[in-house]
Amino acid sequence: MSQILQIVRKRQSSRVPFDSERLVPRRDLKQILEAARWAPTAHNMQNFEIVVVDSKEVLERIGKINSPISETFIRENYQQLSFSKEEFLQRKVGILATMFPPEWRDPAKVHEVVAESKSWLLSETMEDCPVVLIVTFDPRRRAPASQGDFLGTISLGCVMENMWLVAQELGISFTVMSVFSAELVEKELKQLLNIPEYLRIAFAIRLGYPASTTAKYLRVRRDLAMFVHDNRFGNRWYTPSHTTSSVSIRADSHSKKKTLRT
Numbered sequence: 335m336s337q338i339l340q341i342v343r344k345r346q347s348s349r350v351p352f353d354s355e356r357l358v359p360r361r362d363l364k365q366i367l368e369a370a371r372w373a374p375t376a377h378n379m380q381n382f383e384i385v386v387v388d389s390k391e392v393l394e395r396i397g398k399i400n401s402p403i404s405e406t407f408i409r410e411n412y413q414q415l416s417f418s419k420e421e422f423l424q425r426k427v428g429i430l431a432t433m434f435p436p437e438w439r440d441p442a443k444v445h446e447v448v449a450e451s452k453s454w455l456l457s458e459t460m461e462d463c464p465v466v467l468i469v470t471f472d473p474r475r476r477a478p479a480s481q482g483d484f485l486g487t488i489s490l491g492c493v494m495e496n497m498w499l500v501a502q503e504l505g506i507s508f509t510v511m512s513v514f515s516a517e518l519v520e521k522e523l524k525q526l527l528n529i530p531e532y533l534r535i536a537f538a539i540r541l542g543y544p545a546s547t548t549a550k551y552l553r554v555r556r557d558l559a560m561f562v563h564d565n566r567f568g569n570r571w572y573t574p575s576h577t578t579s580s581v582s583i584r585a586d587s588h589s590k591k592k593t594l595r596t
């Protein structure tokens with residue numbers, strides 16, 4: 335397996351408390367930001383600005399921001415949950431219900447959870463991380479003719495993945511925090527961090543090192559044959575097992591050399 339594919343496969347979300355005293359070295363942070371810099375973006379628009387927060391005082395202030403739980407989130411979250419490991423392994427998509435508070439795991443209790451309309455502090459999501467990266471974009475700009483800035487949004491995903499892979503290679507844990515883009519949270523963050531009004535927060539990332547080393551996740555993915563179609567949608571794509579990755583990787587490196595020569 336190619337080295338890059340190994341990193342791609344090892345990359346994971348790290349939803350455990352971090353060691354707040356173990357800082358991410360600046361040189362590593364710089365490499366992660368370099369990865370963002372070189373991410374592909376539609377029309378090379380480079381449609382992002384990143385705020386790095388590693389000041390303890392600012393992190394604490396962010397942690398005190400309240401994040402209301404969205405009813406839509408809770409209702410739609412259920413659809414992605416597996417309620418046992420067996421179900422998870424069989425479905426091969428979504429997430430394990432055990433990642434959420436017990437009352438969120440019972441579809442019959444959705445009304446109660448919503449009615450209580452609890453909120454939580456961002457510190458509960460940040461879980462002692464020593465660094466947060468906040469990725470923002472300018473919604474007034476868009477890739478040419480891109481409806482709803484669809485291409486701009488994909489570009490932000492490329493920025494995320496580039497940073498994630500480099501963090502993975504550096505042994506730095508990484509979790510996406512979508513809640514930072516929730517309307518009320520975003521409003522407070524923008525004030526606190528002096529982010530211009532016209533920018534939107536796309537997502538935030540927590541970086542650091544787990545406080546303990548025990549976290550292991552069960553991660554599932556669909557088999558290739560479940561989503562790859564051979565020439566015509568519905569025809570299952572099939573590769574004999576002995577040729578799977580090596581053939582396509584060799585083909586890639588050939589074409590790369592060709593590009594370099596021309």
Ligand SMILES: Cc1cc2nc3c(=O)[nH]c(=O)nc-3n(C[C@H](O)[C@H](O)[C@H](O)COP(=O)(O)O)c2cc1C
Nearest residue numbers: 345346347348349428429509510511512513551553
């Ligand atoms: C656009 C996007 C938003 C995400 N938002 C969150 C989030 O808010 N909280 C979280 O814990 N994980 C978040 N994730 C991580 C996914 O849940 C995770 O990648 C997926 O469950 C697969 O697990 P893995 O990353 O360990 O392979 C997000 C991922 C993406 C790409």
